[in-house]
Amino acid sequence: MISIELPDGSKREFSGPVTVGDVATAIGAGLAKAALGGRLGRGDQARLVDTSYTIASDAALAIVTDKDTDGLELIRHSTAHLLAYAVKELFPETQVTIGPVIDNGFYYDFSYKRPFTPEDLIAIEAKMTELARKDEKVQRRVLPRDEAIAYFKGLGEHYKAEIIASIPAGEDVSLYSEGGFEDLCRGPHVPSTGKLRHFKLMKVAGAYWRGDHRNEMLQRIYGTAWATKDELAQYLHRLEEAEKRDHRKLGRELDLFHLDEHAPGLVFWHPKGWTVWQQVEQYMRAVYRDNGYLEVKGPQLLDRGLWEKTGHWDKYRENMFVTESEKRDYALKPMNCPGHILIFKQGIKSYRDLPLRYGEFGQCHRNEPTGSLHGIMRVRGFTQDDGHVFCSEAQILEECVNYTALLQHVYRDFGFNDIVYKVATRPAARIGSDAIWDQAEAALMESLRRSACKFEIAPGDGAFYGPKIEYTLKDAIGRPWQCGTMQVDFSMAERLGAEYVSETGERRHPVMLHRAIVGSFERFIGILIEQHAGAFPAWLAPTQVVVLNITDSQAEYAIHIAKTLQKQGVRAVVDLRNEKITYKIREHSLQKLPYILVVGDKEKAAAAVAVRARGNQDLGVMPLDAFSQRIASDVALKS
Numbered sequence: 001m002i003s004i005e006l007p008d009g010s011k012r013e014f015s016g017p018v019t020v021g022d023v024a025t026a027i028g029a030g031l032a033k034a035a036l037g038g039r040l041g042r043g044d045q046a047r048l049v050d051t052s053y054t055i056a057s058d059a060a061l062a063i064v065t066d067k068d069t070d071g072l073e074l075i076r077h078s079t080a081h082l083l084a085y086a087v088k089e090l091f092p093e094t095q096v097t098i099g100p101v102i103d104n105g106f107y108y109d110f111s112y113k114r115p116f117t118p119e120d121l122i123a124i125e126a127k128m129t130e131l132a133r134k135d136e137k138v139q140r141r142v143l144p145r146d147e148a149i150a151y152f153k154g155l156g157e158h159y160k161a162e163i164i165a166s167i168p169a170g171e172d173v174s175l176y177s178e179g180g181f182e183d184l185c186r187g188p189h190v191p192s193t194g195k196l197r198h199f200k201l202m203k204v205a206g207a208y209w210r211g212d213h214r215n216e217m218l219q220r221i222y223g224t225a226w227a228t229k230d231e232l233a234q235y236l237h238r239l240e241e242a243e244k245r246d247h248r249k250l251g252r253e254l255d256l257f258h259l260d261e262h263a264p265g266l267v268f269w270h271p272k273g274w275t276v277w278q279q280v281e282q283y284m285r286a287v288y289r290d291n292g293y294l295e296v297k298g299p300q301l302l303d304r305g306l307w308e309k310t311g312h313w314d315k316y317r318e319n320m321f322v323t324e325s326e327k328r329d330y331a332l333k334p335m336n337c338p339g340h341i342l343i344f345k346q347g348i349k350s351y352r353d354l355p356l357r358y359g360e361f362g363q364c365h366r367n368e369p370t371g372s373l374h375g376i377m378r379v380r381g382f383t384q385d386d387g388h389v390f391c392s393e394a395q396i397l398e399e400c401v402n403y404t405a406l407l408q409h410v411y412r413d414f415g416f417n418d419i420v421y422k423v424a425t426r427p428a429a430r431i432g433s434d435a436i437w438d439q440a441e442a443a444l445m446e447s448l449r450r451s452a453c454k455f456e457i458a459p460g461d462g463a464f465y466g467p468k469i470e471y472t473l474k475d476a477i478g479r480p481w482q483c484g485t486m487q488v489d490f491s492m493a494e495r496l497g498a499e500y501v502s503e504t505g506e507r508r509h510p511v512m513l514h515r516a517i518v519g520s521f522e523r524f525i526g527i528l529i530e531q532h533a534g535a536f537p538a539w540l541a542p543t544q545v546v547v548l549n550i551t552d553s554q555a556e557y558a559i560h561i562a563k564t565l566q567k568q569g570v571r572a573v574v575d576l577r578n579e580k581i582t583y584k585i586r587e588h589s590l591q592k593l594p595y596i597l598v599v600g601d602k603e604k605a606a607a608a609v610a611v612r613a614r615g616n617q618d619l620g621v622m623p624l625d626a627f628s629q630r631i632a633s634d635v636a637l638k639s
Contacts, residue, residue, distance in 0.1 A: 005060045021051035021191065024063045034065040036074045036190045048074070050140060050188040066195075066227035073101055078138065078190045079128075079199050079225040080106035085181035086127035087221075090120075096183065097159040097209065097218060104235060105224035109207050111159065116204045116219055124221070125201045135194030136179040140187060148173045152184070159209070160184050198232040199225040241477045247529040248375040254534050254591060256542070257376060265373045265380030267522055272542035275571065276525055279540050281361060283413070284385045284518065291406055293359035293387055298339030300363065304329035309495050310338050311431050315464050319366045336362035336386040337489075337514060341496045344390055344510070349500040354510065355391035355399055361521075362386045375526060382520040389513040390493070390500075393439070399513055400447030400469070400486055407484050407517050411473055413638045414518075415531060418474040421453045424461035431465055432491045440488035441467045447486075465489050466514075475531045483524060487514040535592040535614055538634035545572040545631065546588045547609075550581050550600040557604045561597060561624060568628055589616065595631065 004012045004023055012026055020038035024031045038053065039046045039062040046060075048070055055061065064070045080099035087094050087110060099108030110116075116124075143151065145167050152160040164173055164184060176185045178193050190196065202222040209215035226232040243249075251257050256273030259266075269277060288295055301323070307313040312320070312334070321332040333339065340358045349356070363383045372378055389399050411419060423444050426437045444467055448455045455469075462468055471484030494509040502508045518524040528540065538544050545565055549558040558574050565572040575584055581598065588596050597609040603621060611619040611627055622630075633639075 002055065003058045004055065005058075007062045017054050017056045019051065020049060020053050020055070020061065020063070023055070023061060024051065027063070031063055031065070035063050036066060036071045036195060037064040037188050038062065039064055039070060048188050050138075051191045052140065053188070072225075072227055074188065074190050075196060075227060076101045076106045076225045077188075078193075079196050079223065080108050081138075081176065081178065081181075081183055081185070081189065082128050082131060082193060082196055082199075083108050083124065083201070083221060083223055084110075084183060085131055085178060086124050088181055089131070090123060090127055095157055095159050098163070105202070105222065107220050107222045109209075109218040109220045111209075111216060111218050116221065121201045121204065121221070125199075128196075128199065128201075131179065132193045132196045134179065135192050137192050138176055138178045138189045140174055140176050140189075142172045142174050145169060145171050145173055148175070148184070196225065198227065198229050199223055200232065200236065238477050238479070242479070242530070245477070245530040245533045246375075247377070247526040250529050250534040251376070254542075256529070259375070264370065265368060267376050267379060267381070273525075275542035276528070276536065276540055277521060280518065280521060280525060280528075284361070284410075287406070287410060287517070288359040288387075291357075291402075292355075293357040296340065296343055296358050296360050298333070298336060298343065298360065298362065300332055300365075301330045302333055302338060304331060306338050306342075306496075307331055310492055311464065311495070312338075315429065319368070321365050321367055332365040333362070334364050334366045336360050336364065336384065337388060337492060337512070338496065340388045341493055341498050341512070344493075344498050345496070349390075349510075351392065351500060351502050354500060355389050355395050356510075357387060357389045359385070359387040376522040377526045379520075379522050382522045384516050384520055385518050387515045389515065390498070390510040391513065392502075392508075393511055396440075396443045396488060396511055396513070397447055397450070400444060400488075401450050403486055403513075403515055404447065404451040404453065404469075404471075407471055410517050411471075411484075414528065415537065415638075416473040416475070419453075420472040420474070420480060421448055421455035422458045422461075422470040422472065423448070423455055424458040424463075424468050424470055426462050426467060427460045427464060429464055430462070431495075436490040437467065440490060443488055444469050444486065463487055463489075463514075465491050468514075473527075475527065476533075481527050483519045483527070484517050485515060485519070489514060533592075536594075537639060538594040538631060539638050541592075541594050542571065543573055543591070543593055544570050544635075545595045545597060546593055547572060547574045547597045547599065548581060548584045548588070549574075549576055550598065552576075552578070553601065554599045554604050558599050561599060561609060564624065565628065565631075568632070570628075570631060585612065589614075594634070595627075597627070 002014045002018060012023060021035060024035040035051050037051055038049050040049050040059055041047055042060045066075060084096045084099055091112060093113065095111040097109040099106060145164060149161045149164045167173060173184060174187060175182050176187055176189050200223060202224060205220045206217050207220040209218055224235060226235060254272060255270050257267050257269050260268055304313060316334060320334050323330050343358065361383055365381050368378060368380050391399055425441055466487050466489040468485050468487035470482050472480045472482040474480055489512040493512045498510060499507045500510055547558045547562045549555050555576050558576060562572045562574040577584065585596060592614060594614050596612040599609055603609055608621050608623050609627055610621050613619055
């Protein structure tokens with residue numbers, strides 16, 4: 001007898017070997033119809049298998065359907081094969097290479113004699129739909145490595161043969177077939193093509209074979225696949241929204257910044273964009289001031305020897321910009337931590353000085369690959385709201401709890417209320433003993449529990465010098481952005497010889513907490529642009545108010561209004577151009593300004609203004625004092 005334990009703890013007994021599909025059928029016809037695969041085993045040891053997989057001994061099993069995350073992965077993996085099947089049907093001379101699952105979808109790389117066109121994509125997607133409707137069974141078979149090489153060479157699939165040739169001799173490889181198409185794959189896959197119903201091909205891009213620029217340029221077709229029609233529609237809607245909100249497009253349209261080939265990966269801020277930057281910086285400066293941080297400033301260039309002591313030179317050298325002067329090697333700082341330790345070391349520190357909190361708007365440089373640069377979201381030069389807390393071991397927990405509350409408050413002010421919390425634990429390459437890592441990881445997890453925050457574990461994603469909490473905010477269209485961090489570091493202060501005098505008169509090394517709330521200002525402003533689709537709330541808007549006159553006779557009054565508002569701290573401008581008022585209103589509306597004030601003879605006579613709020617809202621005529629109170633309230637409430 002074979003005993004199969006199900007997720008609810010119940011067991012099913014079978015007289016002999018049984019497939020995953022058989023188990024689903026024994027549970028119920030509805031589940032058998034919905035089954036896409038199975039998760040065999042428990043916990044981290046569980047693995048995903050086909051419904052045709054045979055279980056020959058007692059095991060724990062969960063049936064996977066399209067309601068499960070694993071089910072969506074099976075759908076996307078199988079849809080990638082469906083794409084390759086359709087391409088081979090339409091373009092038989094094509095050679096298929098690899099087709100993995102990626103975030104929100106999949107891709108497949110092809111070698112073909114001419115570029116695929118948009119019309120080709122439409123035809124391929126239609127063929128995929130046709131093949132899916134046939135509901136052809138997906139079947140697995142195993143061949144010895146050398147036999148598989150010969151098989152694919154015989155089909156003219158030389159890329160597949162090359163892939164298999166890289167597998168050690170003597171091993172077997174698995175192949176999956178559907179209809180007249182067979183592909184090399186570890187699997188697993190859905191049981192039949194009829195399970196694949198909600199997909200769309202997105203675009204074609206170039207990709208070098210095996211990622212090496214010396215190899216042939218292949219054509220990569222990207223697609224997306226979902227479990228339901230509604231999920232597909234929602235995803236496509238999010239893409240449309242994301243395109244409208246693209247910070248690069250809005251940066252040009254709103255005249256915020258530009259990027260230039262003369263300084264790849266670096267940002268040229270225009271007056272309006274720099275105004276937004278200053279609002280973020282001054283806000284964060286107040287956060288420093290009100291929460292016990294002392295603002296400091298360190299140099300850009302630091303000697304190689306310092307980076308060797310911290311461990312960055314060995315583990316981070318390829319990402320650092322280096323230079324030489326008078327036979328000494330230097331690096332532009334990729335982070336601010338070592339500089340803050342050198343500041344801490346000046347003068348004798350006592351336990352009474354702890355916790356000592358330093359904050360810096362520190363400019364850093366990292367030699368990011370050209371292909372990874374993305375607008376102002378991923379750059380080579382950036383400024384962080386970087387802070388370091390030097391404390392005793394007993395103070396770690398309270399500092400982490402207080403920091404989480406502070407971060408939540410800051411994110412709310414910027415319009416973000418949905419935060420995901422992750423604890424990133426020790427990576428394979430790290431410094432410090434296991435005992436220290438145990439202590440640091442436990443402190444971070446306990447701090448989140450005390451903050452009533454549910455959190456996930458991200459195994460192995462910690463920095464080389466310590467574990468961290470990653471704070472990921474979700475924007476207006478549900479996209480995640482990892483911004484804030486809190487890292488516990490028992491090693492770097494010791495490496496650089498930082499000490500304080502304890503209550504007993506002993507010299508001890510402080511624990512160093514690395515923390516950032518918004519992270520890179522460049523990236524965070526890019527997120528803000530996309531979050532608000534360029535329509536910044538009044539407190540952040542580079543121009544908060546524009547005053548428009550209807551004719552020249554109101555010009556002086558319009559100037560008076562603008563100057564009065566400016567004296568009150570409002571970022572107001574005046575537009576006196578000899579243009580139709582409807583034209584001027586439309587033009588400034590496209591700039592997404594919070595308020596447009598129109599003044600004609602009636603408004604001038606009444607010492608009032610006609611107020612239009614963003615979104616073409618006509619708020620009517622009101623005294624200037626009333627409008628001043630309104631915008632002051634907007635700014636104060638961060639609305």
